[in-house]
Amino acid sequence: MKMAQGVILFPSIHFALRAEKLVKAKGISYKLIPVPRHLSSDCGVCLRIPWEKKGEVLGILAQTRVKVDGAHPL
Amino acid sequence: MKDNIIYFDNAATSYPKPEEVIQAMVHFSRMIGGSPGRSGHRLAIEAGRIVFEARERISQLFGGKDSSRVVFGLNATEGINQGLKGLLRPGDHVISSSMEHNSVMRPLRAMMKEGLEVTILPCSPEGFLDPQGVKKALRKNTKMVVLNHASNVVGTLQPLAEVGEVCRQQGVLFFVDAAQSAGAIPIDLEREKIDLLAFTGHKALFGPQGTGGLVLGERVEEKELTPVKQGGTGSRSELEEQPDFLPDLCESGTPNAVGIAGLLAGLDFVLREGVEKIRVHEMRLTQELLQGLQAIPGVVLYGPRDARKQLSTVSFNIQGIEPSEVGLKLDEEFGILCRVGLHCSPASHRTIGTFPQGTVRFGLSYFNREEEVEEALQAAGRIARREA
Numbered sequence: 001m002k003m004a005q006g007v008i009l010f011p012s013i014h015f016a017l018r019a020e021k022l023v024k025a026k027g028i029s030y031k032l033i034p035v036p037r038h039l040s041s042d043c044g045v046c047l048r049i050p051w052e053k054k055g056e057v058l059g060i061l062a063q064t065r066v067k068v069d070g071a072h073p074l
Numbered sequence: 075m076k077d078n079i080i081y082f083d084n085a086a087t088s089y090p091k092p093e094e095v096i097q098a099m100v101h102f103s104r105m106i107g108g109s110p111g112r113s114g115h116r117l118a119i120e121a122g123r124i125v126f127e128a129r130e131r132i133s134q135l136f137g138g139k140d141s142s143r144v145v146f147g148l149n150a151t152e153g154i155n156q157g158l159k160g161l162l163r164p165g166d167h168v169i170s171s172s173m174e175h176n177s178v179m180r181p182l183r184a185m186m187k188e189g190l191e192v193t194i195l196p197c198s199p200e201g202f203l204d205p206q207g208v209k210k211a212l213r214k215n216t217k218m219v220v221l222n223h224a225s226n227v228v229g230t231l232q233p234l235a236e237v238g239e240v241c242r243q244q245g246v247l248f249f250v251d252a253a254q255s256a257g258a259i260p261i262d263l264e265r266e267k268i269d270l271l272a273f274t275g276h277k278a279l280f281g282p283q284g285t286g287g288l289v290l291g292e293r294v295e296e297k298e299l300t301p302v303k304q305g306g307t308g309s310r311s312e313l314e315e316q317p318d319f320l321p322d323l324c325e326s327g328t329p330n331a332v333g334i335a336g337l338l339a340g341l342d343f344v345l346r347e348g349v350e351k352i353r354v355h356e357m358r359l360t361q362e363l364l365q366g367l368q369a370i371p372g373v374v375l376y377g378p379r380d381a382r383k384q385l386s387t388v389s390f391n392i393q394g395i396e397p398s399e400v401g402l403k404l405d406e407e408f409g410i411l412c413r414v415g416l417h418c419s420p421a422s423h424r425t426i427g428t429f430p431q432g433t434v435r436f437g438l439s440y441f442n443r444e445e446e447v448e449e450a451l452q453a454a455g456r457i458a459r460r461e462a
Contacts, residue, residue: 012309012322013111013119014142017126034114041312045114045122065140067319 006051007033008058009040009069016045018066019057026060028053039072048074080446082412085226085254085387085437087276087283091340095280098339102332110331111308121331128334129321131341135349136271136289137262143290145324146334150253151177152302153272153288156324157249158182158220160299161270164189166217169246171203171232172196172425173225176418177272178251182220191215197425200378201230205237212244220249223261227422227435228377229360229384231259238267247293253277253286257344258385259353269293278352278439279344281337284330296320303327352440356386359438359447363388366451372458376426376433386438389426392458397434400457404434407462408453412436 010016016032023030028049035046049057051073061068081089102124108117110125125146133141147153158181162168170178172194182192193211197203208219219241224231234250241248249270252261256271257278263271268291275285290299296319304316305326317323344352361381367373367390376389392400401414415432416423423429436450456462 011317011319012307013122014126014129014321017123018141032114032119042309043112043114043311044309045119065142 004051004073005048006054006071006073007036007039007046007048008071009035009046011067011069013044015066016047018064019047019061022060022064023047023049023057028057078409080410080450082410082436082438082450084277084439085435086413088278088280088439090441091280092343094343095282095336095339099282099332099336102335109328124335124338125329125331128338128341131338131345132273132289135341135345137264138289139292142320144287145290145321146285146287146329148284149286150251150272150274153286154178154251155181156288156302157270157272158185159302161247161294162190162217165215167191167193167213167215169193169195169208169211169216169219171221173201173203173230173422174222174419175226175251175253177253178220178222179421199426201225201228201422201425203232205233205240208237209240212246216246218247218249220251222251224255224385225377225422226254226387227417227419227433228389228426229387230378231384234266234268242267254385254387257349258356260349263289263291275333275337275340279337280340282333285333285337290320296323299323301326355440356438357381359442359444360384360386360388362444363436363438363447363451366447367454370455370458373454376428388436389433391428391433392454395457397432400434403457403462404453410450410453
Protein backbone atom coordinates (compact mmCIF):
# COMPACT_ATOMS: atom_id res chain seq x y z
CA MET A 1 0.00 0.00 0.00
CA LYS A 2 1.27 3.46 -0.86
CA MET A 3 2.12 5.54 2.19
CA ALA A 4 -0.06 8.59 2.89
CA GLN A 5 1.60 11.80 1.76
CA GLY A 6 1.28 15.39 2.85
CA VAL A 7 2.79 18.75 2.07
CA ILE A 8 4.39 21.55 4.03
CA LEU A 9 3.85 25.04 2.65
CA PHE A 10 6.27 27.93 2.90
CA PRO A 11 5.96 31.65 2.19
CA SER A 12 8.76 31.54 -0.38
CA ILE A 13 11.06 29.18 -2.24
CA HIS A 14 13.95 30.24 -0.02
CA PHE A 15 12.36 28.51 2.96
CA ALA A 16 11.27 25.51 0.90
CA LEU A 17 14.86 24.99 -0.21
CA ARG A 18 16.16 25.48 3.32
CA ALA A 19 13.68 22.87 4.52
CA GLU A 20 14.70 20.54 1.69
CA LYS A 21 18.31 20.69 2.86
CA LEU A 22 17.37 19.96 6.47
CA VAL A 23 15.05 17.09 5.59
CA LYS A 24 17.59 15.61 3.19
CA ALA A 25 20.25 15.66 5.92
CA LYS A 26 17.92 13.60 8.14
CA GLY A 27 17.42 11.00 5.42
CA ILE A 28 13.67 11.61 5.18
CA SER A 29 12.21 11.01 1.70
CA TYR A 30 10.78 14.18 0.15
CA LYS A 31 10.01 15.92 -3.09
CA LEU A 32 9.57 19.56 -3.96
CA ILE A 33 6.33 19.88 -5.94
CA PRO A 34 4.16 22.76 -7.18
CA VAL A 35 1.70 23.88 -4.50
CA PRO A 36 -1.65 22.05 -5.09
CA ARG A 37 -4.27 24.56 -6.20
CA HIS A 38 -6.77 23.53 -3.50
CA LEU A 39 -4.30 24.53 -0.78
CA SER A 40 -3.08 27.86 -2.10
CA SER A 41 -3.30 30.09 -5.13
CA ASP A 42 0.42 30.73 -4.84
CA CYS A 43 2.67 29.84 -7.78
CA GLY A 44 5.50 28.41 -5.70
CA VAL A 45 6.67 25.01 -4.54
CA CYS A 46 6.02 22.99 -1.38
CA LEU A 47 7.68 20.01 0.26
CA ARG A 48 5.94 16.65 -0.07
CA ILE A 49 6.79 14.15 2.67
CA PRO A 50 5.41 10.88 4.03
CA TRP A 51 2.63 12.12 6.30
CA GLU A 52 3.81 9.97 9.20
CA LYS A 53 6.97 12.11 9.24
CA LYS A 54 5.01 15.34 9.67
CA GLY A 55 5.77 15.70 13.38
CA GLU A 56 9.45 15.02 12.94
CA VAL A 57 9.81 17.44 10.02
CA LEU A 58 7.91 20.26 11.72
CA GLY A 59 10.06 19.64 14.80
CA ILE A 60 13.24 20.03 12.75
CA LEU A 61 11.95 23.21 11.11
CA ALA A 62 10.81 24.70 14.40
CA GLN A 63 14.43 24.70 15.57
CA THR A 64 15.47 26.84 12.60
CA ARG A 65 14.49 30.15 11.07
CA VAL A 66 12.43 28.48 8.35
CA LYS A 67 9.04 30.16 8.08
CA VAL A 68 6.24 27.61 7.62
CA ASP A 69 2.81 28.50 6.20
CA GLY A 70 1.05 25.25 6.99
CA ALA A 71 0.99 21.45 6.71
CA HIS A 72 -1.72 19.53 4.88
CA PRO A 73 -2.38 15.86 4.11
CA LEU A 74 -2.85 15.03 0.43
CA MET B 75 42.90 34.85 -20.72
CA LYS B 76 43.89 37.24 -23.46
CA ASP B 77 47.60 37.12 -24.29
CA ASN B 78 50.11 39.92 -23.94
CA ILE B 79 48.28 42.00 -21.41
CA ILE B 80 48.78 42.71 -17.75
CA TYR B 81 45.39 43.32 -16.21
CA PHE B 82 45.70 45.73 -13.28
CA ASP B 83 42.12 47.02 -13.26
CA ASN B 84 40.75 44.55 -10.76
CA ALA B 85 39.47 47.31 -8.49
CA ALA B 86 36.99 48.10 -11.28
CA THR B 87 36.19 44.49 -12.13
CA SER B 88 38.24 41.34 -11.76
CA TYR B 89 39.69 39.62 -14.80
CA PRO B 90 40.33 36.83 -15.49
CA LYS B 91 37.64 34.86 -13.68
CA PRO B 92 38.27 31.31 -12.49
CA GLU B 93 37.42 28.88 -15.33
CA GLU B 94 34.70 27.28 -13.19
CA VAL B 95 32.83 30.60 -13.07
CA ILE B 96 32.55 30.62 -16.86
CA GLN B 97 31.64 26.92 -16.90
CA ALA B 98 28.91 27.44 -14.30
CA MET B 99 27.27 30.11 -16.45
CA VAL B 100 27.53 27.96 -19.58
CA HIS B 101 26.01 25.05 -17.66
CA PHE B 102 23.20 27.21 -16.35
CA SER B 103 22.42 28.60 -19.79
CA ARG B 104 22.53 25.22 -21.49
CA MET B 105 21.12 22.82 -18.90
CA ILE B 106 19.11 24.76 -16.31
CA GLY B 107 17.69 27.94 -17.73
CA GLY B 108 14.59 28.03 -15.51
CA SER B 109 13.27 30.99 -13.57
CA PRO B 110 14.15 30.71 -9.86
CA GLY B 111 11.23 30.87 -7.46
CA ARG B 112 8.72 30.87 -10.29
CA SER B 113 6.99 27.67 -11.44
CA GLY B 114 7.32 24.32 -9.72
CA HIS B 115 8.96 22.29 -12.46
CA ARG B 116 12.37 20.75 -12.08
CA LEU B 117 14.32 23.39 -13.98
CA ALA B 118 12.74 26.25 -12.04
CA ILE B 119 13.55 24.43 -8.80
CA GLU B 120 17.11 23.78 -9.96
CA ALA B 121 17.54 27.48 -10.75
CA GLY B 122 16.06 28.28 -7.33
CA ARG B 123 18.59 25.94 -5.70
CA ILE B 124 21.47 27.80 -7.32
CA VAL B 125 20.25 31.17 -6.05
CA PHE B 126 19.60 29.61 -2.63
CA GLU B 127 23.10 28.08 -2.45
CA ALA B 128 24.68 31.39 -3.46
CA ARG B 129 22.77 33.05 -0.61
CA GLU B 130 24.05 30.40 1.79
CA ARG B 131 27.65 30.92 0.65
CA ILE B 132 27.44 34.71 1.01
CA SER B 133 26.07 34.25 4.50
CA GLN B 134 28.83 31.75 5.33
CA LEU B 135 31.57 34.02 3.97
CA PHE B 136 30.55 36.89 6.27
CA GLY B 137 29.58 34.83 9.32
CA GLY B 138 25.86 35.49 8.88
CA LYS B 139 23.31 33.45 10.78
CA ASP B 140 20.38 33.49 8.37
CA SER B 141 20.76 33.38 4.60
CA SER B 142 17.25 34.76 4.07
CA ARG B 143 18.82 38.08 5.05
CA VAL B 144 21.03 38.08 1.96
CA VAL B 145 19.35 40.18 -0.72
CA PHE B 146 20.63 39.94 -4.27
CA GLY B 147 20.74 42.83 -6.71
CA LEU B 148 22.77 44.09 -9.62
CA ASN B 149 25.81 45.30 -7.68
CA ALA B 150 26.98 46.94 -4.46
CA THR B 151 25.36 50.21 -5.55
CA GLU B 152 21.94 48.60 -5.52
CA GLY B 153 22.63 47.09 -2.10
CA ILE B 154 23.76 50.48 -0.78
CA ASN B 155 20.67 52.25 -2.16
CA GLN B 156 18.42 49.60 -0.59
CA GLY B 157 20.15 49.90 2.78
CA LEU B 158 20.15 53.69 2.87
CA LYS B 159 16.76 54.43 1.31
CA GLY B 160 15.14 51.46 2.98
CA LEU B 161 15.97 52.58 6.51
CA LEU B 162 16.71 56.31 6.66
CA ARG B 163 13.90 58.87 6.88
CA PRO B 164 13.82 62.69 6.73
CA GLY B 165 15.01 64.02 10.07
CA ASP B 166 17.39 61.11 10.67
CA HIS B 167 21.11 61.78 10.96
CA VAL B 168 23.74 59.68 9.20
CA ILE B 169 27.52 59.77 9.56
CA SER B 170 29.89 58.90 6.73
CA SER B 171 33.45 59.60 5.64
CA SER B 172 35.38 61.63 3.11
CA MET B 173 36.62 58.41 1.52
CA GLU B 174 33.27 57.26 0.18
CA HIS B 175 32.60 56.18 -3.35
CA ASN B 176 29.80 57.96 -5.19
CA SER B 177 27.69 54.84 -4.65
CA VAL B 178 27.27 56.11 -1.08
CA MET B 179 27.86 59.81 -1.58
CA ARG B 180 25.28 60.37 -4.31
CA PRO B 181 22.36 58.65 -2.54
CA LEU B 182 23.25 60.63 0.61
CA ARG B 183 23.37 63.93 -1.28
CA ALA B 184 20.02 63.16 -2.89
CA MET B 185 18.47 62.22 0.47
CA MET B 186 19.80 65.42 2.06
CA LYS B 187 17.47 67.36 -0.24
CA GLU B 188 14.61 65.47 1.34
CA GLY B 189 15.57 66.24 4.91
CA LEU B 190 18.24 63.70 5.83
CA GLU B 191 20.98 65.16 8.04
CA VAL B 192 24.44 64.09 6.84
CA THR B 193 27.85 64.47 8.48
CA ILE B 194 30.86 63.64 6.31
CA LEU B 195 33.86 63.11 8.58
CA PRO B 196 37.25 64.15 7.18
CA CYS B 197 39.88 61.43 6.91
CA SER B 198 43.68 61.68 7.08
CA PRO B 199 45.62 62.21 3.81
CA GLU B 200 46.22 58.43 3.82
CA GLY B 201 42.46 57.98 3.96
CA PHE B 202 42.01 56.79 7.53
CA LEU B 203 38.94 57.62 9.58
CA ASP B 204 39.38 58.22 13.30
CA PRO B 205 36.80 56.14 15.24
CA GLN B 206 36.81 58.82 17.95
CA GLY B 207 35.60 61.28 15.33
CA VAL B 208 32.55 59.09 14.84
CA LYS B 209 31.84 59.18 18.55
CA LYS B 210 32.06 62.97 18.63
CA ALA B 211 29.78 63.37 15.62
CA LEU B 212 26.93 61.33 17.12
CA ARG B 213 23.65 63.15 17.67
CA LYS B 214 20.40 62.17 19.31
CA ASN B 215 18.89 61.41 15.92
CA THR B 216 21.90 59.54 14.50
CA LYS B 217 20.54 56.36 12.98
CA MET B 218 23.42 55.02 10.96
CA VAL B 219 27.13 55.16 10.22
CA VAL B 220 27.98 54.19 6.66
CA LEU B 221 31.60 53.50 5.79
CA ASN B 222 33.66 52.28 2.85
CA HIS B 223 35.67 49.31 4.20
CA ALA B 224 38.49 49.67 1.68
CA SER B 225 39.07 52.71 -0.48
CA ASN B 226 38.63 52.07 -4.18
CA VAL B 227 41.24 54.77 -4.84
CA VAL B 228 44.10 53.97 -2.46
CA GLY B 229 43.01 50.71 -0.78
CA THR B 230 42.96 52.23 2.73
CA LEU B 231 41.37 49.79 5.20
CA GLN B 232 39.16 51.47 7.79
CA PRO B 233 39.11 50.36 11.44
CA LEU B 234 35.79 48.52 11.13
CA ALA B 235 35.80 46.81 14.51
CA GLU B 236 36.44 50.09 16.36
CA VAL B 237 33.74 51.97 14.48
CA GLY B 238 31.41 48.99 14.89
CA GLU B 239 32.00 49.05 18.63
CA VAL B 240 31.13 52.77 18.83
CA CYS B 241 27.94 52.14 16.83
CA ARG B 242 26.87 49.17 18.93
CA GLN B 243 27.40 51.07 22.19
CA GLN B 244 25.28 53.93 20.92
CA GLY B 245 22.56 51.81 19.33
CA VAL B 246 23.39 53.13 15.86
CA LEU B 247 23.30 50.92 12.76
CA PHE B 248 26.68 50.21 11.15
CA PHE B 249 26.56 49.92 7.35
CA VAL B 250 29.72 48.76 5.56
CA ASP B 251 30.38 49.16 1.85
CA ALA B 252 32.48 46.08 1.09
CA ALA B 253 32.53 46.46 -2.70
CA GLN B 254 36.33 46.30 -2.78
CA SER B 255 36.98 44.11 0.21
CA ALA B 256 34.48 41.24 0.09
CA GLY B 257 36.54 38.18 -0.80
CA ALA B 258 39.87 40.01 -0.53
CA ILE B 259 40.11 40.22 3.26
CA PRO B 260 38.22 38.39 6.02
CA ILE B 261 35.01 40.12 7.15
CA ASP B 262 32.83 38.89 9.99
CA LEU B 263 29.50 40.55 10.77
CA GLU B 264 29.75 39.62 14.43
CA ARG B 265 33.42 40.44 15.02
CA GLU B 266 33.17 43.82 13.30
CA LYS B 267 29.66 44.49 14.63
CA ILE B 268 28.27 45.16 11.16
CA ASP B 269 24.51 45.55 10.73
CA LEU B 270 24.40 46.01 6.96
CA LEU B 271 26.98 44.96 4.40
CA ALA B 272 26.84 45.80 0.71
CA PHE B 273 28.86 43.56 -1.59
CA THR B 274 29.49 43.20 -5.29
CA GLY B 275 29.93 39.90 -7.08
CA HIS B 276 32.25 40.95 -9.88
CA LYS B 277 35.35 42.06 -8.02
CA ALA B 278 37.09 39.89 -5.40
CA LEU B 279 34.27 37.33 -5.36
CA PHE B 280 35.08 36.56 -9.03
CA GLY B 281 31.47 36.45 -10.21
CA PRO B 282 30.24 38.19 -13.34
CA GLN B 283 29.09 41.81 -13.59
CA GLY B 284 25.45 42.29 -12.64
CA THR B 285 25.67 40.43 -9.33
CA GLY B 286 25.84 41.89 -5.84
CA GLY B 287 23.57 42.90 -3.03
CA LEU B 288 23.11 43.48 0.66
CA VAL B 289 23.49 41.39 3.80
CA LEU B 290 21.29 42.40 6.73
CA GLY B 291 22.29 41.66 10.31
CA GLU B 292 19.99 40.70 13.13
CA ARG B 293 19.52 44.28 14.34
CA VAL B 294 17.85 45.39 11.13
CA GLU B 295 14.14 44.73 11.52
CA GLU B 296 12.27 43.49 8.47
CA LYS B 297 9.31 45.69 9.35
CA GLU B 298 11.53 48.81 9.41
CA LEU B 299 12.83 48.14 5.93
CA THR B 300 11.16 49.70 2.90
CA PRO B 301 11.97 48.06 -0.43
CA VAL B 302 13.32 50.45 -3.07
CA LYS B 303 11.28 48.59 -5.67
CA GLN B 304 8.22 46.38 -5.71
CA GLY B 305 7.12 43.67 -8.09
CA GLY B 306 6.79 39.97 -8.74
CA THR B 307 8.57 37.67 -6.34
CA GLY B 308 7.08 34.26 -7.16
CA SER B 309 5.65 34.22 -3.65
CA ARG B 310 2.27 35.39 -2.27
CA SER B 311 1.07 35.75 -5.84
CA GLU B 312 -2.52 36.20 -4.68
CA LEU B 313 -1.61 39.55 -3.08
CA GLU B 314 -1.16 42.87 -4.81
CA GLU B 315 1.05 44.06 -1.96
CA GLN B 316 4.75 43.28 -1.58
CA PRO B 317 5.57 40.30 0.71
CA ASP B 318 6.76 41.45 4.14
CA PHE B 319 9.50 38.86 4.60
CA LEU B 320 13.11 38.64 3.41
CA PRO B 321 14.54 38.03 0.92
CA ASP B 322 11.38 38.52 -1.19
CA LEU B 323 10.65 41.89 0.41
CA CYS B 324 13.65 43.39 -1.39
CA GLU B 325 13.96 41.16 -4.47
CA SER B 326 11.43 41.95 -7.17
CA GLY B 327 11.55 40.77 -10.75
CA THR B 328 13.42 37.85 -12.26
CA PRO B 329 16.93 37.84 -10.82
CA ASN B 330 20.18 37.48 -12.77
CA ALA B 331 20.20 33.73 -12.16
CA VAL B 332 22.84 32.96 -14.78
CA GLY B 333 25.05 35.59 -13.17
CA ILE B 334 24.34 34.21 -9.72
CA ALA B 335 25.32 30.74 -10.98
CA GLY B 336 28.68 32.28 -11.89
CA LEU B 337 28.86 34.08 -8.57
CA LEU B 338 28.21 30.79 -6.74
CA ALA B 339 31.19 29.24 -8.53
CA GLY B 340 33.26 32.33 -7.66
CA LEU B 341 32.25 32.05 -4.01
CA ASP B 342 33.17 28.37 -3.99
CA PHE B 343 36.54 29.31 -5.48
CA VAL B 344 37.14 31.96 -2.80
CA LEU B 345 36.01 29.67 0.03
CA ARG B 346 38.14 26.79 -1.27
CA GLU B 347 41.28 28.90 -1.71
CA GLY B 348 40.58 30.72 1.55
CA VAL B 349 40.28 34.48 2.01
CA GLU B 350 43.37 34.48 4.27
CA LYS B 351 45.50 32.89 1.55
CA ILE B 352 44.17 35.32 -1.04
CA ARG B 353 44.98 38.22 1.27
CA VAL B 354 48.55 37.00 1.88
CA HIS B 355 49.23 36.66 -1.85
CA GLU B 356 47.81 40.08 -2.66
CA MET B 357 49.61 41.69 0.27
CA ARG B 358 52.95 40.34 -0.95
CA LEU B 359 52.40 41.70 -4.47
CA THR B 360 51.15 45.01 -3.12
CA GLN B 361 54.20 45.49 -0.92
CA GLU B 362 56.47 44.78 -3.86
CA LEU B 363 54.55 47.24 -6.02
CA LEU B 364 54.60 49.94 -3.33
CA GLN B 365 58.33 49.57 -2.68
CA GLY B 366 59.13 49.50 -6.37
CA LEU B 367 57.08 52.59 -7.17
CA GLN B 368 58.56 54.52 -4.23
CA ALA B 369 62.03 53.85 -5.57
CA ILE B 370 61.29 55.48 -8.94
CA PRO B 371 62.30 59.18 -9.04
CA GLY B 372 59.35 61.31 -10.09
CA VAL B 373 56.69 58.89 -8.86
CA VAL B 374 54.33 60.21 -6.19
CA LEU B 375 52.54 57.52 -4.23
CA TYR B 376 49.28 58.02 -2.30
CA GLY B 377 47.47 56.24 0.52
CA PRO B 378 48.88 54.22 3.43
CA ARG B 379 51.90 52.97 1.39
CA ASP B 380 51.87 49.89 3.58
CA ALA B 381 50.38 46.63 2.31
CA ARG B 382 49.19 45.66 5.79
CA LYS B 383 47.02 48.76 6.02
CA GLN B 384 45.50 48.64 2.56
CA LEU B 385 44.07 46.35 -0.06
CA SER B 386 45.84 45.63 -3.33
CA THR B 387 44.79 48.98 -4.80
CA VAL B 388 47.63 51.42 -5.37
CA SER B 389 47.35 54.99 -6.64
CA PHE B 390 50.23 57.07 -7.96
CA ASN B 391 51.19 59.86 -10.31
CA ILE B 392 54.25 60.54 -12.40
CA GLN B 393 55.33 64.15 -11.98
CA GLY B 394 54.80 66.27 -15.04
CA ILE B 395 52.59 63.78 -16.90
CA GLU B 396 48.81 63.66 -16.77
CA PRO B 397 47.32 60.42 -15.37
CA SER B 398 45.40 59.92 -18.61
CA GLU B 399 48.61 60.10 -20.62
CA VAL B 400 50.33 57.62 -18.30
CA GLY B 401 47.36 55.27 -18.67
CA LEU B 402 47.49 55.51 -22.45
CA LYS B 403 51.23 54.79 -22.54
CA LEU B 404 50.81 51.83 -20.19
CA ASP B 405 48.10 50.38 -22.41
CA GLU B 406 49.55 51.10 -25.84
CA GLU B 407 53.25 50.60 -25.20
CA PHE B 408 53.26 48.01 -22.42
CA GLY B 409 49.90 46.21 -22.54
CA ILE B 410 49.23 47.20 -18.92
CA LEU B 411 45.55 47.92 -18.30
CA CYS B 412 44.66 50.14 -15.35
CA ARG B 413 42.31 52.96 -14.49
CA VAL B 414 43.13 56.66 -14.40
CA GLY B 415 41.24 59.71 -13.21
CA LEU B 416 38.86 60.11 -10.29
CA HIS B 417 37.52 56.57 -9.92
CA CYS B 418 33.93 57.68 -9.12
CA SER B 419 35.17 59.09 -5.85
CA PRO B 420 35.84 62.85 -5.92
CA ALA B 421 35.71 62.96 -2.10
CA SER B 422 38.59 60.48 -1.81
CA HIS B 423 40.69 62.45 -4.26
CA ARG B 424 40.04 65.66 -2.31
CA THR B 425 41.12 63.82 0.85
CA ILE B 426 44.40 62.54 -0.59
CA GLY B 427 45.03 65.83 -2.45
CA THR B 428 44.66 64.70 -6.04
CA PHE B 429 41.43 66.45 -7.07
CA PRO B 430 40.68 67.19 -9.89
CA GLN B 431 43.53 65.62 -11.87
CA GLY B 432 43.17 62.20 -10.24
CA THR B 433 45.70 59.36 -10.18
CA VAL B 434 46.85 56.26 -11.99
CA ARG B 435 45.42 53.25 -10.20
CA PHE B 436 46.76 49.71 -10.21
CA GLY B 437 44.28 47.20 -8.78
CA LEU B 438 45.78 43.75 -8.31
CA SER B 439 44.01 40.44 -7.89
CA TYR B 440 44.73 36.91 -6.73
CA PHE B 441 45.50 36.03 -10.35
CA ASN B 442 48.31 38.55 -10.75
CA ARG B 443 51.89 37.35 -10.48
CA GLU B 444 55.18 38.77 -9.29
CA GLU B 445 56.57 38.98 -12.83
CA GLU B 446 53.66 41.21 -13.81
CA VAL B 447 54.42 43.58 -10.94
CA GLU B 448 58.07 43.68 -12.00
CA GLU B 449 57.10 44.44 -15.61
CA ALA B 450 54.78 47.20 -14.49
CA LEU B 451 57.52 48.72 -12.34
CA GLN B 452 59.88 48.74 -15.31
CA ALA B 453 57.18 50.37 -17.43
CA ALA B 454 56.50 53.05 -14.80
CA GLY B 455 60.25 53.69 -14.56
CA ARG B 456 60.58 54.13 -18.30
CA ILE B 457 57.63 56.52 -18.44
CA ALA B 458 59.04 58.51 -15.48
CA ARG B 459 62.42 58.75 -17.24
CA ARG B 460 60.61 59.84 -20.43
CA GLU B 461 61.92 56.74 -22.22
CA ALA B 462 58.41 55.80 -23.28
